[in-house]
Amino acid sequence: MSWLCLIVKNLKVAVVGMGKMGMLHASILNTIPGVELVALCDKNFLIRRFLRKVFKEIAIVNSVKKLSKIDLDAVYVTTPVSSHYSVAKAIYSENIASNLFVEKTLASNFGEAKELCELARDSGGVNMVGYMRRFAVTFQKAKNLLDKKAVGEPVLFKAYAFSSDFYGVEGNLDGQPSNVGVVRDLGCHAIDLALWFFGDLEIEEAKIKSIVSNGVEDSAYAEVMATNGLRGEFDISWCIDKHRIPEVGVTIECSEGTINVNDDKLELNLKSGRYYRWFRHDLRDTVAFWLGGPEFFREDDYFVKSVIGNHVAEPSFYTSAKVDRIIDEIRAKAD
Amino acid sequence: MGAEEKLFLVGDNPFHGISHLSQERSRVRGDAPTNPEYAAKLILISLENGANGFMFSVSETTLSILNVIDRNGMVESLSLYAIVPYAYEYVRLAGKVGGVPGLAKRIVKEVAFSGNLNAIAGGLKGVIEADLGSLVKTYLAYEISRIRSSAGKRARLESIMLHQLITDMCLGFDMDWFFDLYVNHILKIGFKPGFNTGNFAFLVKKFREWNINLEETVIAAPFNKIGFQMNPSREECEKALADMPKPNVLAISILAAGYLKPKEAIDYIANLPNIKGVAVGVSKESHAYETFKLIREKLNSS
Numbered sequence: 001m002s003w004l005c006l007i008v009k010n011l012k013v014a015v016v017g018m019g020k021m022g023m024l025h026a027s028i029l030n031t032i033p034g035v036e037l038v039a040l041c042d043k044n045f046l047i048r049r050f051l052r053k054v055f056k057e058i059a060i061v062n063s064v065k066k067l068s069k070i071d072l073d074a075v076y077v078t079t080p081v082s083s084h085y086s087v088a089k090a091i092y093s094e095n096i097a098s099n100l101f102v103e104k105t106l107a108s109n110f111g112e113a114k115e116l117c118e119l120a121r122d123s124g125g126v127n128m129v130g131y132m133r134r135f136a137v138t139f140q141k142a143k144n145l146l147d148k149k150a151v152g153e154p155v156l157f158k159a160y161a162f163s164s165d166f167y168g169v170e171g172n173l174d175g176q177p178s179n180v181g182v183v184r185d186l187g188c189h190a191i192d193l194a195l196w197f198f199g200d201l202e203i204e205e206a207k208i209k210s211i212v213s214n215g216v217e218d219s220a221y222a223e224v225m226a227t228n229g230l231r232g233e234f235d236i237s238w239c240i241d242k243h244r245i246p247e248v249g250v251t252i253e254c255s256e257g258t259i260n261v262n263d264d265k266l267e268l269n270l271k272s273g274r275y276y277r278w279f280r281h282d283l284r285d286t287v288a289f290w291l292g293g294p295e296f297f298r299e300d301d302y303f304v305k306s307v308i309g310n311h312v313a314e315p316s317f318y319t320s321a322k323v324d325r326i327i328d329e330i331r332a333k334a335d
Numbered sequence: 336m337g338a339e340e341k342l343f344l345v346g347d348n349p350f351h352g353i354s355h356l357s358q359e360r361s362r363v364r365g366d367a368p369t370n371p372e373y374a375a376k377l378i379l380i381s382l383e384n385g386a387n388g389f390m391f392s393v394s395e396t397t398l399s400i401l402n403v404i405d406r407n408g409m410v411e412s413l414s415l416y417a418i419v420p421y422a423y424e425y426v427r428l429a430g431k432v433g434g435v436p437g438l439a440k441r442i443v444k445e446v447a448f449s450g451n452l453n454a455i456a457g458g459l460k461g462v463i464e465a466d467l468g469s470l471v472k473t474y475l476a477y478e479i480s481r482i483r484s485s486a487g488k489r490a491r492l493e494s495i496m497l498h499q500l501i502t503d504m505c506l507g508f509d510m511d512w513f514f515d516l517y518v519n520h521i522l523k524i525g526f527k528p529g530f531n532t533g534n535f536a537f538l539v540k541k542f543r544e545w546n547i548n549l550e551e552t553v554i555a556a557p558f559n560k561i562g563f564q565m566n567p568s569r570e571e572c573e574k575a576l577a578d579m580p581k582p583n584v585l586a587i588s589i590l591a592a593g594y595l596k597p598k599e600a601i602d603y604i605a606n607l608p609n610i611k612g613v614a615v616g617v618s619k620e621s622h623a624y625e626t627f628k629l630i631r632e633k634l635n636s637s
Contacts, residue, residue, distance in 0.1 A: 027507030031537075050467060054510065244352050264359070281563045281594045290533035290566040291503045 011304060012072050014039035014097070016064055016087055017079030018047055021103050021130075024292050025076050028300045031289040035304055039070050064090045067097075074099035074126075074307050081105055081180050085112035089119060098125025099307045101300075105129070105188045106320045108180070110328045113321035120317045126306045128313035129320035131192040133248055133263070135298040137283035139193060142250070142261040146197055151268065152255030154198060157232040159190040163246035165238040166212045181217030183208070183327050187236035189248045191323045192315060194234070197250065198226045201326060206333035211239050222330045234330075342585065342612025343630050344416060345381045347391040349618035350374040350400060360593065368618040369396060375403035378413070380623035385631030388414030390555070390585070390614040392421040392498065393478050398485035405487040415492045416553075416585070416614070418531055419478045422500035468516050475520070494553055495521050496529030503534055511545040518547060529553040531587075534566050536575040550580050553611060557588035560595060560603040564588050579609040586613045597626055601633045610634075 011034055015026045018040055030037050039059040040051055051060045059070055064087050067075070075097045077087050085107045091097060100120065106129045107113040120127040133139050145151060163186060183191075194201060201224045211218040219237035226232065238246075249262030257270035266283075268276040287297040306313035349368040368374055378389055378400065391397040404410045475495060482492055497505075497517060505513050514530075521528035528551065532538045535556035542549055558576070562569030576584060586607070590600045604613060613630060617623045 023504060027504045030509065031507050054467060055508070242352070262359075279594060281561055281591055286562065286564070286566045286568055288567045289503075289507065289537060290564070291507055292500065294566075 010034055010036035011074060011307060012036050012038045012070075013074045013076065014041060014059075014067055014070065014072050015076040015078060016041040016067075016091075017077065017083075017103075018042040018044075018051060019078065019080075022076070022078035024296060025078055025101075025103075025300060028289060028291050028297050029076070029304070032301055032304055034308070038072065039067055041067060064096065065094055067091070068094045070096075072097040074101065074303075077102040079103075081184060082108055084108070085116060088116050092116075092119040092123050098123040100125065100127045100317075101130065101303050102127075102317070103130040104132075104192070104320070105180075105184050105324055105327070106317055107324055108184075110321065110325040113317070113324035117317045117321050126303070126310065126313050127317045128303050128306070129315050129317060129323075130299065131189060131315050131320065131323075132293075132295040132299045133189050133193055134196060134315065135295040135302070136263060137280055137285045137294075138261050138263065138266045138278070141266050141278060141283055142252075142259055143197060145259060145266075145268070146252070151252075151257040151259055151270065154230050154252050154254050156253040157194065157198065157230065157250055158235065159194050159232065159248075159250040160235040161186045161190040161246065161248045162236075162240040162243045163238045164241060164243045165246075166218060167239050167241050167243075179216060181208075182236055182238045183217055183220045183330055186238055186246055186248075187220060187234060188323050188327065190234055190236060190250070191326050192320065193248065193250055194224070194232060195319070195322050195326075196315070197252070198230055198232070199228065200322065201226050201232065203326060203329035203333050206330040208331065208334040220330060220334070222333070224326075341610075341634055342388050342414060342416075342614075343386045343627055343634070344388040344390040344414070344585065344612060344614040345378050345386050345627075346587065346614040346616035347374075347389070347397050347400075348616040350396055350616075351392070351394065371396060371399035371403055374400045375407070377617050377620065377623045378404060379407065379409055380620055381617055381627045382409065382412055384624055385627035387412075388416060388493075388612075390416040390418065390496075390587075392418045393482060394421045394424060398481060401482070401486040401490070405485070405490065410486050411489040411491060413491065415482070415486065415490055416494045416496055416529065416555075417478070417482055417492060418496045418498050418529075419475065420498055420501065422498040467513070471513075471516065472520055475524075479524075492526065494527040494529040496531050496553070496555060499531040499533050502530045502532045502538070506532070506534060506538055506541055509541075511541075511547075514542070514545065514547055518551060522551060527551075527553050529555065529585075531555045533557065533564055535584075536567065536571040539575040539579070550583065553583050553585060555585040555587050555614065558584075558586035558604060558607060558610070559589050559591040560599060561591050563591035563594065573607070576607060576609050582609045582611045584609055584611055586610050589613050589615060597629055598633075601630055605633050 013029055013035055015022050026037055029035050037058055039061060041061045041064060042048055043062055048060050048062060061067060075091050077084055079087050084102050088100060088102055091100060107116055204223045204225055206222040208217050209219045210216055218239050222234045224232045247263055252259040257268060260267040264280060266278045285294055287294040289297050303313055352369050518528040530538065530552060532554065557564040565572040586604050589604050590597065604610060615626055617626055
């Protein structure tokens with residue numbers, strides 16, 4: 001499909017997987033001018049039954065293959081991570097759509113991610129992975145400062161991803177931690193930000209702990225080195241007290257000072273003694289439609305514009321596959 | 336602000352350990368505001384100093400706070416504005432219990448064990464016929480019964496407000512029938528239908544398109560001097576506010592999560608039209624003494 005066609009007609013989009021992320025993206029997409037939500041797919045019978053009652057003008061299907069009968073320009077894959085590979089592969093191989101957005105992480109391992117990169121390249125469409133923190137104003141400001149070398153050259157970084165989701169529940173687990181583990185579920189955001197800020201990384205040392213449930217990764221620590229000699233650390237856990245909402249942050253020691261950035265604020269401590277601080281409040285954090293946080297609207301709007309303009313969207317599959325590779329490396333080094 | 340009696344509501348964010356300025360700030364505050372006894376004390380101090388109500392998400396924490404206030408014999412002094420469902424807790428829970436299907440099973444179990452026979456019957460009908468309307472009514476009956484049993488018979492529950500996440504998701508999906516159903520049902524059971532939104536201008540535009548009577552509702556939305564969380568912009572929100580048919584907007588985030596000083600924040604609100612009242616969280620006794628005194632002084636004279 002040429003971009004000229006997309007300008008004059010609505011971008012027809014389907015969402016596969018109507019859990020919380022599917023609902024969120026579908027609702028946001030429905031508000032973006034020029035987007036038409038035409039199909040929703042979920043394998044759960046009860047969810048489909050409710051969807052049919054609620055969305056009478058949208059096709060509701062139970063399998064990805066049934067989307068091949070629908071004229072689609074783009075598909076969002078918001079299923080559990082374990083099925084990203086098979087769903088995305090089916091979308092490409094059945095020629096359902098060439099433009100694909102997959103929620104993070106791209107796949108369950110680097111091997112699957114590489115295959116999806118090849119399929120995406122062959123399709124010629126736009127592809128992107130939902131690392132939404134790249135669309136948070138604080139991290140965007142930090143990236144801008146790093147690119148401009150406002151604090152000199154980075155020397156050392158410490159990235160963390162913490163939540164209290166399973167804090168203090170040992171032996172009294174009310175539910176089941178995600179079996180993909182904390183590194184893939186939450187830590188992937190810290191890894192993606194580090195790749196975005198510093199370029200490619202290699203794991204040197206890694207440790208993984210099971211705290212809540214045997215066999216499930218509940219915390220991880222890794223030391224890394226970037227291609228330019230920059231050293232760094234990842235500290236990841238969903239068993240940390242007082243992190244009601246997951247929080248991701250990076251402290252970056254640079255030749256001329258320190259950058260401290262997280263979801264809420266950015267601090268700059270220069271060796272000259274000057275200090276700057278920006279909260280979200282200071283960084284024009286409003287959007288046309290707010291749902292779940294402004295990052296999600298920016299992310300979806302950017303993907304839609306990339307598809308319409310037929311230009312590369314970042315983080316692409318190729319970029320995001322590096323996160324899957326690093327997660328595999330953390331596991332291998334921790335064994 | 337208009338001449339109608341104004342609402343000065345204590346907000347519950349600090350009692351849930353929430354700070355929209357930064358998570359670090361809520362960690363620095365410590366656990367004290369999340370203790371129901373201490374939180375109830377903060378509300379009662381606020382009440383003595385000008386507050387006249389409490390806006391809260393229905394959770395175990397806020398229900399315990401209401402229970403303490405009821406035992407102190409003060410619950411009837413408060414106008415209660417309840418927000419349902421406590422969506423962020425449910426989102427967290429969904430992550431733990433196997434996504435949306437696991438969460439649905441959990442809620443069904445809670446309703447079933449509540450012993451509320453009407454709610455159980457309505458819920459069964461909703462599941463069997465995939466009738467979202469029945470399920471919504473069931474869920475609301477369940478939440479109202481939880482509030483009643485914690486806050487006691489003397490409690491003045493005035494409004495049932497739909498949580499921001501649900502309001503905005505339904506807005507995004509253009510679910511006009513759902514808003515219509517919600518407004519009619521809440522009015523029918525004797526409360527003021529309310530909506531908490533992060534998309535005030537968009538909601539007002541949609542309600543007008545759908546012929547939902549704005550005069551029958553109360554809308555809680557961010558209004559502050561720096562435009563924090565005012566989507567798509569402060570100007571658009573102010574314009575939509577000026578076009579409201581009557582003062583039925585509750586300004587929230589007026590301090591922009593602590594970014595603004597109370598005086599400058601309240602001065603801005605005092606100059607806005609169609610504001611029915613404000614909701615402000617307090618996390619310390621000194622805040623409770625000062626904040627509502629200032630709010631009442633500035634907003635009552637505006």
